[in-house]
Amino acid sequence: MAVETSEMTGVEIVDLASTPLRELNRRLHGLADGAPGPRRWRVLNPNGAHAVGCGLDAEIDVEIEGHVGYYCAGMNKLATVRVHGNAGPGLAENLMSGTVIVEGSASQSAGATGRGGLLVVHGDASARCGISMKGIDIVVRGSVGHLSAFMAQTGCLVVGGDVGEALGDSIYEARLYVRGEVAGLGADCVEKGLEDEHVAELARLLERAGFDDLDPRDFRRYGSARQLYNFKIDNAGAY
Amino acid sequence: MLETERMRSHDGAWQPGLRESYLFDRNVIAEIQRASREGIYDIRGFGAKRRVPHFDDLLFLGASVSRYPLEGYRERCGTDVVLGTRFAKKPLELKIPVTIAGMSFGALSAPAKEALGRGASEVGTSTTTGDGGMTEEERRHSTTLVYQVLPSRYGMNPDDLRRGDAIEVVVGQGAKPGGGGMLLGHKISDRVAAMRNLPKGIDQRSACRHPDWTGPDDLEIKIHELREITDWEKPIFVKVGATRTYYDVQLAVKAGADAIVVDGMQGGTAATQDVFIEHVGIPTLPATRLAVDALEELGMHRQVQLIISGGIRTGADVAKALALGADAVSIGTAALIAMGDNSPEYDEQYRKIGSSAGFYDDWQAGRDPAGISTQDDELAARFDPVLGGRKIANYLRVLTLEAQTLARACGKSHLHNLEPEDLVALTVESAAMARVPLAGTNWIPGA
Numbered sequence A: 001m002a003v004e005t006s007e008m009t010g011v012e013i014v015d016l017a018s019t020p021l022r023e024l025n026r027r028l029h030g031l032a033d034g035a036p037g038p039r040r041w042r043v044l045n046p047n048g049a050h051a052v053g054c055g056l057d058a059e060i061d062v063e064i065e066g067h068v069g070y071y072c073a074g075m076n077k078l079a080t081v082r083v084h085g086n087a088g089p090g091l092a093e094n095l096m097s098g099t100v101i102v103e104g105s106a107s108q109s110a111g112a113t114g115r116g117g118l119l120v121v122h123g124d125a126s127a128r129c130g131i132s133m134k135g136i137d138i139v140v141r142g143s144v145g146h147l148s149a150f151m152a153q154t155g156c157l158v159v160g161g162d163v164g165e166a167l168g169d170s171i172y173e174a175r176l177y178v179r180g181e182v183a184g185l186g187a188d189c190v191e192k193g194l195e196d197e198h199v200a201e202l203a204r205l206l207e208r209a210g211f212d213d214l215d216p217r218d219f220r221r222y223g224s225a226r227q228l229y230n231f232k233i234d235n236a237g238a239y
Numbered sequence B: 001m002l003e004t005e006r007m008r009s010h011d012g013a014w015q016p017g018l019r020e021s022y023l024f025d026r027n028v029i030a031e032i033q034r035a036s037r038e039g040i041y042d043i044r045g046f047g048a049k050r051r052v053p054h055f056d057d058l059l060f061l062g063a064s065v066s067r068y069p070l071e072g073y074r075e076r077c078g079t080d081v082v083l084g085t086r087f088a089k090k091p092l093e094l095k096i097p098v099t100i101a102g103m104s105f106g107a108l109s110a111p112a113k114e115a116l117g118r119g120a121s122e123v124g125t126s127t128t129t130g131d132g133g134m135t136e137e138e139r140r141h142s143t144t145l146v147y148q149v150l151p152s153r154y155g156m157n158p159d160d161l162r163r164g165d166a167i168e169v170v171v172g173q174g175a176k177p178g179g180g181g182m183l184l185g186h187k188i189s190d191r192v193a194a195m196r197n198l199p200k201g202i203d204q205r206s207a208c209r210h211p212d213w214t215g216p217d218d219l220e221i222k223i224h225e226l227r228e229i230t231d232w233e234k235p236i237f238v239k240v241g242a243t244r245t246y247y248d249v250q251l252a253v254k255a256g257a258d259a260i261v262v263d264g265m266q267g268g269t270a271a272t273q274d275v276f277i278e279h280v281g282i283p284t285l286p287a288t289r290l291a292v293d294a295l296e297e298l299g300m301h302r303q304v305q306l307i308i309s310g311g312i313r314t315g316a317d318v319a320k321a322l323a324l325g326a327d328a329v330s331i332g333t334a335a336l337i338a339m340g341d342n343s344p345e346y347d348e349q350y351r352k353i354g355s356s357a358g359f360y361d362d363w364q365a366g367r368d369p370a371g372i373s374t375q376d377d378e379l380a381a382r383f384d385p386v387l388g389g390r391k392i393a394n395y396l397r398v399l400t401l402e403a404q405t406l407a408r409a410c411g412k413s414h415l416h417n418l419e420p421e422d423l424v425a426l427t428v429e430s431a432a433m434a435r436v437p438l439a440g441t442n443w444i445p446g447a
Helices: A021-029 A196-209 A233-238 B003-008 B026-038 B110-122 B136-141 B158-163 B190-196 B216-229 B245-254 B274-279 B284-297 B315-324 B333-339 B344-352 B377-381 B385-409 B428-434
Strands: A003-006 A011-015 A040-044 A061-065 A080-083 A099-102 A118-121 A134-140 A154-159 A175-178 A189-192 A220-224 B043-046 B058-060 B081-083 B092-094 B098-100 B145-149 B166-170 B181-183 B204-206 B236-241 B259-263 B269-273 B305-309 B328-331 B423-425
Touching: A011 A021, A021 B216, A118 A196, A134 A196, A154 A196, A175 A196, B043 B274, B058 B315, B081 B305, B098 B110, B098 B385, B110 B136, B110 B333, B110 B377, B110 B385, B136 B385, B145 B158, B158 B216, B166 B216, B181 B269, B216 B236, B216 B245, B236 B245, B245 B259, B245 B284, B259 B284, B269 B274, B284 B305, B284 B315, B284 B428, B315 B328, B315 B385, B315 B423, B328 B333, B333 B385, B423 B428
Parallel strands: A011 A040, A040 A061, A061 A080, A080 A099, A099 A118, A118 A134, A134 A154, A154 A175, B098 B328, B145 B166, B166 B236, B236 B259, B259 B305, B305 B328
Antiparallel strands: A003 A011, A175 A220, A189 A220, B043 B269, B058 B423, B081 B092, B181 B204
16 A cells, blocks of 8 residues: 655655555544544545545545545545645535635535535636535635525525526525626525625635635625525415 | 215215216315415325225235145244345345335424334334434434435434445435425424524425436445445445336446335325325336346346335235335335324314324324324324334234235245245236236236
């Protein structure tokens, strides 16, 4: 197994060109519940592999040097995962806590159903970003695609660029902040005022994401009109 | 007796010369009037109420001169089954091939979920979570618990994923293949709301598609992720509502499922539009045949286990499903009835809310006098989970004993030794669907 430990840096290095993904994830899972082991990891040559670093449950740092496929850092708890590349669909799906950072762009369904933690995308994210989000905070420096924040329940989606069609369709209580253009709003999603509390919340999120060069007051806020919370036949046309 | 005839002669009130329309009978008229009055489609629980070809339309050929039977009370007839032998390190080892289907906390009260766990555990079988996540009660009282991964991902978390004994990726259910779910606001208690990360009292919609995969190739990658998160220990089931069953089963196998659950159109639901329940999907009988065909063609029959659900009520249903090639069956509606749903004990209270014992299907409404399909604390408190668990165990034992009785009569020393050759069909339709001969002939329509 091509695992090296650098005594100089204290960073455990795993090369996926020669180490099975199963072995990497098995070792990372072994750090749960405070088990002893390296706290800093570097993963080399991911080459688009799926499920890299999924199911982590430890306060560790994982640096992935390259592009990843589907479900990178899926269901992560506590760990900080940084991808020095692009990410495939389902990035950080069902994120529980911790932080996931992608320095490139992310494909569809980034942060889907996430329940906590922070997802940061330096580039763009594709369609369905933040779909069914349940408490996660997502900050995308670039643009996101259509049907982002579909059925978003709680948490914040911050978009520094533009947004595709049907933003926040059937949204519940999530807060959406957009700096650029919105191609269209989904059912029951409306623009709302940007009050001081929202500016403060946005400033905190941008700072955590490392995007504090963006001015919170340049954003607009969107959320639920709450007209579809209980079925009424008069709203049938909205479905 | 036809419903129209029964109604026409009710209390001797039939009058010569009054002719009820077959097309517009009193039920149809009442529904049109209700729709025009309320302006909303009918949402209800239970499953399909129309008659469709079912296991009742099959008969066993008991042993005679050409076959010899086993002694009913002395010779052993095995009932055990292992589910998830394909990839999982820890497949499920069950004592009986009858499991409890997924039903959510939210649709059902917490004591009802606990009772299902108690009953299933007492007889050595599994129960299943549902849309809304895993409750402590059901985990504590379920020796073997299958954890569902549904499109809504309500309550989804990796800890419960790992605490489950198997994982079931739900693509669809028989009552509403292609449809999502709805838990109406009046069933959203504080606890249900907290588990689902939504405000109390609002309708909770469950999506019809998974949020992070869209087709069979994606499903394969999703299953891989679930295996990685759980370190390849848990069996992974894929559940589909019965429609294009042959193709769905083959795609599920290709995606890497350890076991496949096929839920026919008679499968129950807590809250679905009546038009959906009655008009989408195919019956359990042809779905079973199609699923077995798909597995056999791939050389995966018995390698990937098949679990059949949708209208399983008796040991005869169990035995017939197994004879057609299923490895196990699941029960949902029957389990609720076994626990006390629709009991005559509550008839007076059913009548107060516009129903009657034997007809109650407003499981979506949360006013269940039996304390099963409710989140009302007072109603739920009526339900004793210990007694409910005991009833479930009793019922599961009866199903098993009945199936064993039929299997022994066919000369089988294990329920899984039953085979299609043991069956004949009563109707041309069921012969064609189950692909067994019409009774008294060697004719299999379409074969």
